[in-house]
Amino acid sequence: xxxxxxxxxxxxxxxxxxxxxxxxxxxxxxxxxxxxxxxxxxxxxxxxxxxxxxxxxxxxxxxxxxxxxxxxxxxxxxxxxxxxxxxxxxxxxxxxxxxxxxxxxxxxxxxxxxxxxxxxxxxxxxxxxxxxxxxxxxxxxxxxxxxxxxxxxxxxxxxxxxxxxxxxxxxxxxxxxxxxxxxxxxxxxxxxxxxxxxxxxxxxxxxxxxxxxxxxxxxxxxxxxxxxxxxxxxxxxxxxxxxxxxxxxxxxxxxxxxxxxxxxxxxxxxxxxxxxxxxxxxxxxxxxxxxxxxxxxxxxxxxxxxxxxxxxxxxxxxxxxxxxxxxxxxxxxxxxx
Numbered sequence: 001x002x003x004x005x006x007x008x009x010x011x012x013x014x015x016x017x018x019x020x021x022x023x024x025x026x027x028x029x030x031x032x033x034x035x036x037x038x039x040x041x042x043x044x045x046x047x048x049x050x051x052x053x054x055x056x057x058x059x060x061x062x063x064x065x066x067x068x069x070x071x072x073x074x075x076x077x078x079x080x081x082x083x084x085x086x087x088x089x090x091x092x093x094x095x096x097x098x099x100x101x102x103x104x105x106x107x108x109x110x111x112x113x114x115x116x117x118x119x120x121x122x123x124x125x126x127x128x129x130x131x132x133x134x135x136x137x138x139x140x141x142x143x144x145x146x147x148x149x150x151x152x153x154x155x156x157x158x159x160x161x162x163x164x165x166x167x168x169x170x171x172x173x174x175x176x177x178x179x180x181x182x183x184x185x186x187x188x189x190x191x192x193x194x195x196x197x198x199x200x201x202x203x204x205x206x207x208x209x210x211x212x213x214x215x216x217x218x219x220x221x222x223x224x225x226x227x228x229x230x231x232x233x234x235x236x237x238x239x240x241x242x243x244x245x246x247x248x249x250x251x252x253x254x255x256x257x258x259x260x261x262x263x264x265x266x267x268x269x270x271x272x273x274x275x276x277x278x279x280x281x282x283x284x285x286x287x288x289x290x291x292x293x294x295x296x297x298x299x300x301x302x303x304x305x306x307x308x309x310x311x312x313x314x315x316x317x318x319x320x321x322x323x324x325x326x327x328x329x330x331x332x333x334x335x336x337x
Contacts (some may be wrong), residue, residue, distance in 0.1 A: 006050040006306040009288050011215025014138060014168055016084050018281060018306040020053030021046035021299070022219060022292035023070050027061030031225070032237045034294060036069060043073040045296035049303040053084040055192075055217070055290045057142060058127050059091035067130035075132055085133065086217075088142035088172055088192075089123035090115040090153075100147045105330050107241040115145035120156035140170035140192055144178055154182035161186065167215030170217075173334060176208040183212050190215040197261065197276050197289070197322055198223035198245070199332045206284065218280055221289035222237055222302075223331055226254065227276040229262050244329030253328045260321040270308065273298070277305035279318055 007018045025031055026039035046054070060066030067087060074080045090113045093099050097119050099112035127136060134282050139157055144150050148326050150171070160166040166187035171182055179191055191209055193204070195201040195218040224240050225231050231240075232255070233248060240246040245254060265275035273291070291302045310318075 006303055008052075009215070009286060011084075011138070011286065011288060012168060012187060012213065013215065014084055014189050014215070016053040016215075016288050017051050017303075018288060019051065019303050020055055020084070020275060020288055020290040021051040022290035023054060023056045023066055024060045025099070025292035025294055026069060027066045029061070029237065030239045031294070032235060034170075038294060039069055040073050041296060042294050042299060043070065043243065044077065044313060045299045046303070047065065047073075047077055047079055047083070049300045051299075051303055051305075052082055053086065053288060053290065055219075056092070056131075056141075057088035057129065058123060059088070059142060064075040064092070064126065064130040067127055068132075071131035071133060080133060084137045085131065086138035086170065087127050087131065087136055088140040088170075089120065089127065090142040090145065092123070092126075093217065094119050094122050100145050102143050103335075104333050105244075105335055106333060107244065108242050111143060113143045113145050115141055115143075115148050117148070117152050117156035121160065124160050128165065135165060135167055137167045138189060139166040139168070140172040140190075141174075143173050144175075148180070150174065150178045151181045151185045154185045154188075158186040170271045172219075174205075175203065176204040177230075179205065179208050179214065180212065183214065188212070188214050188216050190288075192217040192219055194218075194220050194333055195280065195289075196221045196223045197227055197279060197318075198327060199324075209286075210284070215286040216284055216286065218287055218289040221280050222273055222276055222291050226331070227258075227272055228256070228298075229255070229272040229311045231255075243331060245327050245331040247329055250328035253312070257325050257327070261318065261325070264314070264318060268314070270305075271301055272304055274305040274308060275318070277302060278308035278310055281308075282304065282310055282315060300303075
């Protein structure tokens with residue numbers, strides 16, 4: 001276990017390690033195949049290196065695989081009470097519920113979601129069983145349901161909070177307007193957004209979060225691994241084959257164009273991943289990135305970025321390099337323009 005705890009940040013009234021751990025990559029079908037032993041080793045490394053924020057979803061892996069994996073790891077480590085445990089609902093649609101279409105930019109074109117209030121308790125009960133816990137610390141609507149007012153779904157989660165099954169409400173992949181509407185029903189602790197050097201944040205959403213005192217959890221803070229600077233191609237069993245920016249004809253061009261940022265990392269004796277995470281931490285005092293990795297050494301490297309301080313002139317140089325970086329093919333899941 002680390003003897004040098006990493007800094008903490010607040011998400012609403014929750015306290016989190018400044019960098020958390022996104023567990024989606026620990027289920028097969030994301031970055032290719034993986035076995036549970038390797039996944040447990042990765043979760044153990046994240047906890048040992050100081051991550052107190054573990055993020056999962058009922059939609060990661062088959063039949064709740066990712067939640068069950070996280071739950072077993074936490075029970076086995078005896079660290080459940082040390083961890084901010086976050087999960088999401090709405091994509092693993094319950095039997096009998098209608099699937100509602102949600103358009104996305106990746107080449108599969110759409111997701112299926114159902115966030116009708118009548119199903120929310122069932123989603124939560126399933127996640128509690130999978131996780132083997134008596135409460136969910138941060139419970140996110142995974143995607144807004146285009147047929148359901150977000151405040152209605154938030155109200156259903158508020159009932160779970162009242163009953164003690166959930167501690168705090170979260171929203172994921174919402175607009176500024178949706179955040180404000182939900183927050184008027186029940187305080188939102190955190191909003192989860194795609195945000196990295198490769199995927200700019202929605203500035204209206206960030207301004208609304210700041211105004212309301214809502215924390216921001218950045219998913220894909222390393223650009224699905226692109227910002228590590230090591231991805232040269234993706235295989236057919238890798239989820240990133242759906243992301244236009246990772247297509248063979250685009251990936252090389254993007255790696256070449258990102259070279260100036262990698263050069264700044266080298267000057268600072270940081271890895272590209274560490275620079276990307278440290279830069280993100282400097283963008284908002286209540287942002288918590290949740291990178292995922294299967295490799296203990298990379299997990300330790302990522303979490304060490306929470307201690308990196310970047311000088312103002314360095315941040316200016318990074319921003320100048322990023323302003324000149326126009327990627328080939330989109331890397332963003334949602335179109336907010």
